[in-house]
Amino acid sequence: MSLDHLRQQLSDLDRRLIDLVAERQRIVAEIGRDKLSTGRATRDFAREKVVLESVRERAASLDLDPDVAEDLLRTLIRSSLTTQEHDRVAAEGHGDGRRALVIGGGGKMGGWFVDFFAQQGFATTIADPAAPAGARCVAQWQDAGLDFDVIVVATPLAISDHILAALAAEKPTGLIFDIGSLKTPLKAGIKALADAGWRVASLHPMFGPGTELLSGRHLVFVDTGCPDATADAKELFSATMVEKLDMGLDEHDRMIAYVLGLSHALNIAFFTALADSGEAAPQLAGLSSTTFDAQMLVSTAVASDNPHLYFEIQHLNEYGLEPLDALRESIDSIRSLVADGDEDSFVKLMRRGQEYLRQRR
Numbered sequence: 001m002s003l004d005h006l007r008q009q010l011s012d013l014d015r016r017l018i019d020l021v022a023e024r025q026r027i028v029a030e031i032g033r034d035k036l037s038t039g040r041a042t043r044d045f046a047r048e049k050v051v052l053e054s055v056r057e058r059a060a061s062l063d064l065d066p067d068v069a070e071d072l073l074r075t076l077i078r079s080s081l082t083t084q085e086h087d088r089v090a091a092e093g094h095g096d097g098r099r100a101l102v103i104g105g106g107g108k109m110g111g112w113f114v115d116f117f118a119q120q121g122f123a124t125t126i127a128d129p130a131a132p133a134g135a136r137c138v139a140q141w142q143d144a145g146l147d148f149d150v151i152v153v154a155t156p157l158a159i160s161d162h163i164l165a166a167l168a169a170e171k172p173t174g175l176i177f178d179i180g181s182l183k184t185p186l187k188a189g190i191k192a193l194a195d196a197g198w199r200v201a202s203l204h205p206m207f208g209p210g211t212e213l214l215s216g217r218h219l220v221f222v223d224t225g226c227p228d229a230t231a232d233a234k235e236l237f238s239a240t241m242v243e244k245l246d247m248g249l250d251e252h253d254r255m256i257a258y259v260l261g262l263s264h265a266l267n268i269a270f271f272t273a274l275a276d277s278g279e280a281a282p283q284l285a286g287l288s289s290t291t292f293d294a295q296m297l298v299s300t301a302v303a304s305d306n307p308h309l310y311f312e313i314q315h316l317n318e319y320g321l322e323p324l325d326a327l328r329e330s331i332d333s334i335r336s337l338v339a340d341g342d343e344d345s346f347v348k349l350m351r352r353g354q355e356y357l358r359q360r361r
Helices: 003-038 046-061 064-090 107-117 157-167 184-195 226-233 249-277 282-285 291-302 305-314 321-340 342-359
Strands: 098-105 125-126 152-153 175-178 200-205 219-224 242-246
Touching: 003 064, 046 064, 046 125, 046 305, 064 107, 098 107, 098 184, 107 125, 107 152, 152 157, 157 175, 157 242, 175 184, 175 226, 184 249, 200 226, 219 249, 242 249, 249 291, 249 305, 249 321, 321 342
Parallel strands: 098 125, 098 152, 152 175, 175 200, 219 242
Antiparallel strands: 200 219
């Protein structure tokens, strides 16, 4: 067959493949509506396991890489779950005409909450100088009033505490919560709200503003001393598949010092070392390896994010220096072992890391 004929066959197969995917998604939509009407959970992990195992077996029998087949099905499953979760949030939404105010709603995560509330039927107002002009947009939160069922503080950490304290001096009747990556810098504002008897909770979404599917994602609920408010905040996410975690305020920031602070610092150190090395980036890219490419992918994402936010996470965490000191000591130790040619100790160091990481799995 000629190349043109083979390409035509491939194009025909691609169209048929898309037709089959569309048909599959229509069936999945029917399943989602049935689950919604019967109250069944959106995600069935046991069923997913059976489907993926079956697909891998089928692929192997056809001399197709089972990993390719599994990746394809996982993509389709994720798309289906995203649609089903959004439908459930809309159907079971807790808005029903209630009002929400998102202070900082013009930002990335603030915008995520604006969209999330809209899905639930909330009449949502954005308070943000950067927000576009509109009927439900104000530059300053004070201009919006306080007659809201939910008030979200989604502003930078440096000003969130002041906003929380200012809200405490007013008379808000609704639920109030922040979404800060750190909590110790917000202690005073959270305490002021709690002491005044207002309904205050504190959340930390462990996901970014581009997240569409909450299944497999974590949402941390930090103890503010107001269990009823925390319960109300959790209820807002009852229609989603997000994994809810409860933590104390100090425990949260101690853990975040490693989960965010250490991982950010490691990537910043990586791209800083490369930038200062004098080696040309295109030349390094030409010699890339699996490990290097994976690290570059993460570091590129870190480098392109908000540097002011990353500095806040490092600087404002009272537990922040501990993991940085541990990182420095680790680098010094590795350097010494390499310089001394101490292979046995180097191997022991890697074995120790393997044992630690095995615990996580």
